[in-house]
Amino acid sequence: MSLTHAPAGAVRQGSLRELNLALVLGRIAAADRPPSRADLATATGLTRATVSAVVEDLLAGRLVSESDPAPRSGAGRPARGLVLADQGPAGLGLEVNVDYLAVCVVDLAGQVRHRTVHRADLRPVAPADALARLVEMAGAAREDAARHGLTLVGAALAVPGLVDDAGLVRLAPNLGWRDVPVPALLAEHPPLVEQVPGVPALTVDNEANLAALGELHSQPPGPSSFLHISGEVGIGAGIVLDGALFRGVRGWSGEIGHLPVHPEGRPCRCGGQGCLEQYAGQEAIVAAAGLARAELPADTATARLAELAEAGDANALRALHDAGTALGVAVASVVNLLDLDTVVLGGGYAALAPWLCPPVLAEISARVLTAAWSPVTVRPSRLGAEAAAVGAAGSVARRIVAQPAGWLARSG
Amino acid sequence: MSLTHAPAGAVRQGSLRELNLALVLGRIAAADRPPSRADLATATGLTRATVSAVVEDLLAGRLVSESDPAPRSGAGRPARGLVLADQGPAGLGLEVNVDYLAVCVVDLAGQVRHRTVHRADLRPVAPADALARLVEMAGAAREDAARHGLTLVGAALAVPGLVDDAGLVRLAPNLGWRDVPVPALLAEHPPLVEQVPGVPALTVDNEANLAALGELHSQPPGPSSFLHISGEVGIGAGIVLDGALFRGVRGWSGEIGHLPVHPEGRPCRCGGQGCLEQYAGQEAIVAAAGLARAELPADTATARLAELAEAGDANALRALHDAGTALGVAVASVVNLLDLDTVVLGGGYAALAPWLCPPVLAEISARVLTAAWSPVTVRPSRLGAEAAAVGAAGSVARRIVAQPAGWLARSG
DNA sequence: CGCTATTTGTTCAGCGATTGAATTATTTGC
């Protein structure tokens, strides 16, 4: 229903080809079967002649390759199928979290081609040292990628905190980071990726945002608008609207953990009262289940909760039900506000989804005016704990698909 | 930070001109002074030759006209200023509300060129009859517009309720409408507007959404992302993100009135509990202020409240403060979620803003994590009660600006 | 008053990309 947006800048002569390169490549990426040139022509509205010319450029630039034709019945010359190349540009995903470092490489098709996780408590580690370790892991990842014919063209770093436009980590409370200038710190190491026009060498983003992007680009394709909630010690959300992450005016959207669910309730360290985090955060659930915190390292708390709930432990079940109800109140607010029909429970919530979903759905159906006309789906995330790193790498790869001209200009 | 979006469809030969027509016209519309062709060339990145050719088309199509040059110091041939034409296409805005019908005409520049309001209690009137009256008013508006050289190219109707994609009014509780097929009812009358390719003859939308669009296009230009809250008997919100209305998956976004602000609080007719509407809706404020409802027609309730508050009536002041606090809890949720920096109080709230803003701001600063880094502005709406009708008409006019090719194809 | 510098706007040959029709390539079905 919204007005079609014109491209932001001028539409110059050459832009025409750039736009059609992106259009055709995007179609190839979105197709569930390798499309032929003729398929692309009918799907895009371009003529076959134009599609052939565009595809020739894409083949020359090694962004797509020809594959076995999609099976077809009837007479006629057989088609040649087109698929995203499994060699060529790829994205590097980095993640610093409370209890692990992760690095991964994702290719154009969204496949994870490399993954390394290094478990360690990062809270006592200085930011510069944590990043240095990450750089070391990334170096190994790059070599591995090169052996598969992949060239890293950009990196994205996920951190559990607020990041500003310049990549400065303003505040990552659970990590103990404050005002960490990530790009400057990484600039002291040799460059991780090859520069490509139109692809930033490094972006830094909130973990919840990148996890949502990971979910968006996971296979098979899901809805293009949804809410992705990362339930860890803090609770963050990534809001995907019409296939694009919504970042807000300053990039700080999705702070669902501080939605007031009991306005006169428990005080929160954010200064507010009755924030969701105080009722559905990891620590709150653990406390409500009667577990001693000392004997529960952060990274096993959800596993332990799931175990207890599976075994029918009454305290754990009650704690999860109450957390789910609080979460449902917050989710009902979001759905009333944004009219989304899909909510994905990610991070630590993914493993607890069997117990969280019912109370969340109950609150939604009780509190959302339009739920009667169209149901809301609540389901666990597809990707595991490393959704953010995969989403980070994927966001780089997607950028090449969305703007192939930069890569093509580079490789001649 | 977001990826630049390519146009949805194919970029064909002629699309290039279409896009540049929209680009140049958009610049003329956005400029605060009449720009010259040279200004447009530097602003858009196109060459002066291209801009001249594009402007020639726009002049021929009567979408822009030449005006006195913008004052400039220094030597050189004087520029010819370009402004949006005050004759040519215009949008028709229609509104059915509980206690009035409104019709208005807005030209390309966003100026209101005609306005008619007909006060009446519409609740006992059948939808078909209400629409028939509106058509009659629209006929007069069209004649008046024609005398000013304006051609109506599309109509938008604002209703206080939920509307689906096809224009069916699923539910307008305060009006007593349910499943009213507006397009079909209007099709029985002679057409209101001239058909132009790319401009729908009629769109039906929620009043809160269109009021937000009215605010977006009001002069002088404000922020491109904000929340607009229409506080009437019900409370609706229009969410504007990056200069575009966000409608949600099914077009039912902005139901802020049913955000739970006291999850275990008063039951709401929506079936939920503790909805904002029960604490900050018109009826709730009136009741809290101790006013007898019988002696207060809906359309004077807010005026009476403002009067009492102005006079220092303790009950009214307390009622407004409590309502503002409840509203602030809901607004804090929205700001945490979407990271907006501007909240506009519209509808009945506009007149009550002096008393509502302080408690709203207090809740925001207490509950929004990022408020410390960047303040949130809360202010009353600029447009009056007919914001929705003006926004409706303006949305049609803006569509011509965004897609001038359709109009130009029509008028040769 | 006349000259120069400066800025605006137009003209025009050139060029890149799309277009549509014709052509070639390759397979199925009779």
Next chain:
DNA sequence: GCAAATAATTCAATCGCTGAACAAATAGCG
């Protein structure tokens, strides 16, 4: 073996942008 059908390419024509040259109009200055 031949006709029909579908895929992909070739090529002259056309559309719209480009860049440079040119014409128009004014202020500043001697």
